[in-house]
Amino acid sequence: MALRPDSGKSRADELADRQSREQEVLFREVDEAVRQDQLGGAAKKYGIPVAIGLILVLAAFGGWLWWTEHQEGVKEERSERLITAFDRLEAGQIPQADKDLAALASERSDAQAVSAKLARAGIALNQNRHADAVKLYEEVSADGNAPQAYRDLASIRSMAAQFDQLEPQKVIDRLKPLATPGNPWFGSAGELVAMAYLKQNKPDLAGPLFAAIAKDETVPKSLRSRTRQMAGLLGVDAVVDVDKTLAEVREQEGGAPAAQPAQ
Template sequence: MALPPSTVANPDDKRARANAAQEDVLLREVDDAVRQDQYAEAAQKYGKPLTAAVLLGLAAFGGYLYWENHQKGVREADSEALVSAMDQVERGNLASGDTALAPVISDGNPGAKAAAELLKAGIALEQNKPAEAATIFERVAADDAAPQAYRDLATIRAVTARYDTMKPADVIARLKPLATPGNPWFGPAGEIVGMAYLDQGNQAEAGALFAAIAKDANTSDTLKSRMRQMAGLLGVDAIDDVDTVIRQTGTATPPSTESQ
């Protein structure tokens, strides 16, 4: 799982820029004084302020290096913990994987924390704890500090985990903003909304949505195939280009039956 880079702003940036600007002005004035052969006056007038500006600039730069190195260390630690947790999950060690996520969830940066919580919720689903998983997903979805992509994914997963206990109308209302063409989550969210339409008995809406997903350029081939089948069952043609579909599915072109 790729983690987004940290977006924490450097608190010393503004001060460093101000110090740099001040230093630049002072250097320009010193240069003017030198050109006018006023060495002694320049040294007396600008020596201490210039030294202070340089020292402040060096201090700010040192603080920036420390902060950047600290952030890099945090990101590396978060990544290592996430990779370790995923390795444990892949081996079937769900409890160990869950334990490995604890430090990231408690102290990780917003992106790493959200990723860790999504994985933790996935572990809960594997452990047949849908209610616990849904609670975690909802927490990520409501986290303003988390990357929007993670929040949207958490919203979809929360609805999926609670689908059997939700009214179709509530499912549609929750996911409709994501189930629109152009949205990165159009396919996954739209499929769930389409199933909710079917549960309402609204086959026309479901068929049209499934067909739109199948025709969307950003839909994965696997989802395209599934959506074409669903749309076809509902009497909606979801195929614009037969040759493209044949290439995607690997189906051979049927032989010609024309008489010789």
């Protein structure tokens, strides 16, 4: 019989090592069983709430997608109706256009509603219904949800529509913030403010403002020409480039444009 090689350990030591290894394996198995039992308990305890929460999140996301698509569809439909109303205006179908615009303006507060109100105010002005026009302009001006450019335009139109009935200072207070160079409404608002200064017998304030408008290249030519003449009447020079000014005057009078200098 072959002899077992001597490992240097007694049989008692070998038995102790074997028991130690067996205990280690047993501990690992017990630990794994406990871990699986804990996971199973957690799944039973939290699995249903987590699943419900996930379903709710997915439902909310789906609802948001539907709402966004629905809103885009509504916006597109209202834009088409607004264009149709404008087409009817251009074609001279005023009563039907006004009816369509009134419906758009009353249904909700959005960009289409604001545009509809401004268009209806223009119709009212053309029909000499100044009170109706002012009412619509003031509604737009006071609408905190309307784009600021629309609100500013409505303020200017409102002041212009009732200029003769208002105290000059009210026009100045309302429009002076817009009557500054660099503001998109500088020309229109500035002209009304300058006219209000004249009503207050303050040509020293009106003249320079007229001249500033006339010199502003971003202002429409017709307005620049008008304010240039007013500045000249008040003794304020509003001409920067004489040749260019003469060319603009000839163009507005229907004459031949001035000859361009040779290159």
